[in-house]
Amino acid sequence: MNNPKIWLSSPHMGGNEQKYVQEAFDTNWVAPLGPNVNGFESDLEIFLGDNVYVAALSSGTAALHLALILLDVKQGDEVICQSMTFSASANPIVYVGATPVFVDSEPETWNICTLALEEAILDRIAKGKKPKAIIAVHLYGMPYKHHEIKSISEKYNIPIIEDSAEALGSSYKGQKCGTLGDISILSFNGNKIITTSGGGALVTKDKSVKEKAVFLSTQARDNAPHYQHSYIGYNYRMSNICAGIGRGQMEVLEDHVNLRREMHRFYMGFFESIEGVKVLNEPSQDCFSNHWLSAIILDSYETREALRLAFEKENIETRPLWKPMHLQPVFENCPYYGGSIAQKLFNKGLCLPSGSNLETEEKNRIQQVLERFFK
Numbered sequence: 001m002n003n004p005k006i007w008l009s010s011p012h013m014g015g016n017e018q019k020y021v022q023e024a025f026d027t028n029w030v031a032p033l034g035p036n037v038n039g040f041e042s043d044l045e046i047f048l049g050d051n052v053y054v055a056a057l058s059s060g061t062a063a064l065h066l067a068l069i070l071l072d073v074k075q076g077d078e079v080i081c082q083s084m085t086f087s088a089s090a091n092p093i094v095y096v097g098a099t100p101v102f103v104d105s106e107p108e109t110w111n112i113c114t115l116a117l118e119e120a121i122l123d124r125i126a127k128g129k130k131p132k133a134i135i136a137v138h139l140y141g142m143p144y145k146h147h148e149i150k151s152i153s154e155k156y157n158i159p160i161i162e163d164s165a166e167a168l169g170s171s172y173k174g175q176k177c178g179t180l181g182d183i184s185i186l187s188f189n190g191n192k193i194i195t196t197s198g199g200g201a202l203v204t205k206d207k208s209v210k211e212k213a214v215f216l217s218t219q220a221r222d223n224a225p226h227y228q229h230s231y232i233g234y235n236y237r238m239s240n241i242c243a244g245i246g247r248g249q250m251e252v253l254e255d256h257v258n259l260r261r262e263m264h265r266f267y268m269g270f271f272e273s274i275e276g277v278k279v280l281n282e283p284s285q286d287c288f289s290n291h292w293l294s295a296i297i298l299d300s301y302e303t304r305e306a307l308r309l310a311f312e313k314e315n316i317e318t319r320p321l322w323k324p325m326h327l328q329p330v331f332e333n334c335p336y337y338g339g340s341i342a343q344k345l346f347n348k349g350l351c352l353p354s355g356s357n358l359e360t361e362e363k364n365r366i367q368q369v370l371e372r373f374f375k
C-alpha cells in the first residue's frame, strides 16, 4: 500500500521550460508582458495555423469570460452550453449576468447533441429570447461534431464559442480544434495536455478581436498619458514567466499527444476482449482526438464505483466523468433540453490514468488492477 501515487494526468515538462523562465529573469521581464508572452502566442498561432490570432491569458475561464463579453453577451441574455462539461465552461455565463441553457450529449462523442441543440434554440426563440451564443466543448479531447453544430449555428445565426480547453492537438476533418469556433478558448492548467502552471488563451480569426481581448485583459486603459478608462477592464493577461513554461511545452506538444494516444491504444487493447465496457473512441476518421483523458463506460454505476475503489486501494487516481451541469445544485433552475444521455454517461463512466509521463512500471500497476478486476 506504499506504492507511489499514480495521477490521472500530471504536468509533464519537456526540458526547455526552465531555459525560457531563466531568460525572463535574466532580462527582468517578470511581468504580465514580455518576449515569452509574444513568443508563446506566436508558437500557438503557428501550431494552430488557419491564420488565427492568439491572446495569452491567465486562464481558460478568463478566456471564456472575455469571449462572452466580446460577443456582447449581457445581463438577462441566454447562452446555450453543453451540459456535460467542467463547470468552468458555464460559470462565465453567470459572470456576465446571463442565464445558461443546458443541452444534452450525443452518445458517440459525448458532446453537444445536434437535435437537442436545435430543439433548445427553437423553444427559446418561441419563448421570446434568442440565445446569444453556443458553448460547445471537445470533452476529453474528442472533437464535437463540428459540421453539424456549425450548420445549426449558421442556420440561426448564433455564434459558437469553442471550448477547446481539453483539445489542443485534436482536429476535426484535418482542421485543428481551437480554430473551429467564432471565438475559441484553450486552457493550460496543471492537468491539461500542456501546462503553463495556470493559463489560457483566446483564439480568433479577427485581429481586432485579439486586440480587444488584450485591451480588456490589461485593465482597459485608453490611449492617454494618464490612466483613463472608458470600459470596465480585467486583469487577465498571462505572465511572462508562465508563458516561458508554455514555450517549452509547445516544443513537446506533438510528442505528448502521441504518448496520450498510446495510453488510449493500451486501454483499447485491454478492453477489446471485455464484455460490457466501452472506451470513448473516435467515431470516424473525421475525428482525431488528443485523448487527453481515456474514459470508459461500464455496465452499471455499481461496477463503476467498484472499479474506482479498486484503483484507489492501489493508490491510483481515476475520476467519474464530469457531472452534467443541469444536475448541479448551483444550476438547478436553469433550462435544460434533451434526454438522459449525459446523466447515464455520468453514472457509468470513469476516466483512467492518461498522462503522457506514465512509466512502464506504472502502466503495469494499472494493468494488474484491471486484470484482477475483470478476471
Ligand SMILES: *Cc1c(COP(=O)(O)O)cnc(C)c1O
Pocket: 058, 059, 060, 061, 062, 085, 086, 088, 089, 137, 163, 165, 166, 186, 187, 188, 189, 198, 199, 200
Ligand atoms: C479546464 C477547463 C476549463 C477551464 O480552464 P482553466 O484554465 O482551468 O480556467 C474550461 N473548460 C473545460 C472543458 C476545461 O476542461
